[in-house]
Amino acid sequence: MIPVNEPRLDGHELEYVTECLQTGWISSAGHFIAEFEDSWASYCGRRHGVAVCNGTVALQLAVAALNLGPGDEVIMPSFTIISCAMAVVYQGAVPVLVDADPATWCMDVSQVAAKITPRTKAIMPVHIYGHPVDMDPLLELAKKHGLAIIEDAAEAHGAQYLSNRDTDPKWQRCGSFGDLSCFSFYANKLVTTGEGGMVVTDDDALAERLRLLRNLAFIPSQRFLHEELGFNFRLTNVQAAIGKAQVERIGETVETKRRVGARYLEALTSIPGIRMQVERPWARSVWWMNGLVLEKGSGHNAVSLAKRLAALGVETRPFFLGLDRQPALRRRGLFDGESYPVTEELADMGLYLPSGVGLTEEQQETVIAAVKQVLA
Ligand SMILES: Cc1ncc(COP(=O)(O)O)c(C=O)c1O
Structure with a gap:
């Protein structure tokens, strides 16, 4: 049977993973984490990358970091994986749907404006099967209504979108458009760590908040004092070692x-x-x-x-x-x-x-x- 998917792991993956095993750095501490985060964030043209244990929790962490909660609405496509809705529902917020575009299968951006209410706090575009969403109209709506963009680029590593095509056209990678942009590194993705994910952003304060919430909301100044409930969404050094090798090619x-x-x-x-x-x-x-x-x-x-x-x-x-x-x-x-x-x-x-x-x-x-x- 020809499989729907098979990863390629024939670069430096074995060498880097072996180093983790030989040195004992197999938890979420270890130098591959930061190297993987930096290399992927930089490929996406972003300042920060926060690695997590899968793409579903990358979305949940993004929703949590933006402090979205009960009563808040997030507009997303109806044609997407359940992870998008779960991320919002788990935080107590409400997913609001728009239909797919019949040609690109991504969210029909012309339907978004009609779904905006006083409760809308964010839009979650999803680049379906590697094809970018038409981002410019969404970015404009987000600006006009003060909404956050949580970009789901889980299927679109390295895909590009021509922004400002009427005035100052520029090809930009998916993952560079959101206030927070999320990736999955599941084994069927273009970059894989087996299981894994990342949130990338340019915002220093949001990056710090993502790191805090990813790690049980441990406060650096007083360990084991918790001002809020975080998550354990950490990725391991072994997974990041694979990720670093994947990003290299x-x-x-x-x-x-x-x-x-x-x-x-x-x-x-x-x-x-x-x-x-x-x-x-x-x-x-x-x-x-x-x-x-x-x-x-x-x-x-x-x-x-x-x-x-x-x-x-x-x-x-x-x-x-x-x-x-x-x-x-x-x-x-x-x-x-x-x-x-x-x-x-x-x-x-x-x-x-x-x-x-x-x-x-x-x-x-x-x-x-x-x-x-x-x-x-
Ligand atoms: C669009 C989209 N978002 C989120 C996810 C969730 O990623 P993960 O499977 O790593 O939790 C996927 C998974 O394939 C996906 O396709």
């Missing part, structure tokens, strides 16, 4: 992923009955996942296509189910009577193909042949 990883994305597009886009994610002229996606959306009338849905591809040795994954359809959230009284038709179609008709950093050209050709066999 991010340039090559991004090139590989863009090549794989372009090859899938070229080979599959003209097959009748399917749609693929559209890369806008203002976006350089990293094609974290290469998705197919079946059109109604194609004779397939995501489940039936997945079965046929599995029989041909190709692993796939279904798309996210909309947040508005999650029983765990609906039971809390959220999203009652709301509907998000684009998200619904993506969820029912979408799946993604093997897309990992470790995918070989030969494997990709096998995947393409299998898709053509079933659909063409």
Whole structure:
């Protein structure tokens, strides 16, 4: 079976991890943590990086650091992973949804203004499957209404967005737009530490607060006195050692992923009955996942296509189910009577193909042949 994802760990990963084991620095103390944080923050063009143990808690830490709580609303896409809503709900705040854009599958930014209320405190854009959200209109709204941006770049390491395209165009990396910007380093990401995450920011005070809350809110001046409840969201030195090695070859990883994305597009886009994610002229996606959306009338849905591809040795994954359809959230009284038709179609008709950093050209050709066999 060709796996949906396989990491590449053939750089300095083994050497750095071995150093941790040989020196005994296996906890969240050790020099790889700061080195990993600095190298990733600097790649994203940010002043600070605060490493945590996964991308879900990176989002939660961001919400907590901004002191969002009961009554506060955070606008986010309906088409995203549950982590986005969890991060907000765990802090007692309320997720408010907008539908996906039918072409980029990211949040439809034109729907955001209508969802802003006096309780809105933040917007959480999510760069879906490696394609940047159209950030300029969001940044403008945030400025106008005094909202924070919590950028979820968990799927978009190294992706770029052309900001100020009408006046002073500039390519900027995802992860550079939020007051706080969050990453996941799960094993299927472009940079992995197995499990891991990071919040990056330019704000010195927020960075300090993130560090405090990550580490049980220990006060430096008096250990074991706690003025507030923090979290243990620490990453280990062993994971950071892997991360440091991964960041060393991010340039090559991004090139590989863009090549794989372009090859899938070229080979599959003209097959009748399917749609693929559209890369806008203002976006350089990293094609974290290469998705197919079946059109109604194609004779397939995501489940039936997945079965046929599995029989041909190709692993796939279904798309996210909309947040508005999650029983765990609906039971809390959220999203009652709301509907998000684009998200619904993506969820029912979408799946993604093997897309990992470790995918070989030969494997990709096998995947393409299998898709053509079933659909063409
Ligand atoms: C958009 C998005 N946000 C957050 C997360 C959560 O990251 P983690 O799995 O590291 O908790 C993911 C995970 O894949 C994700 O895709």
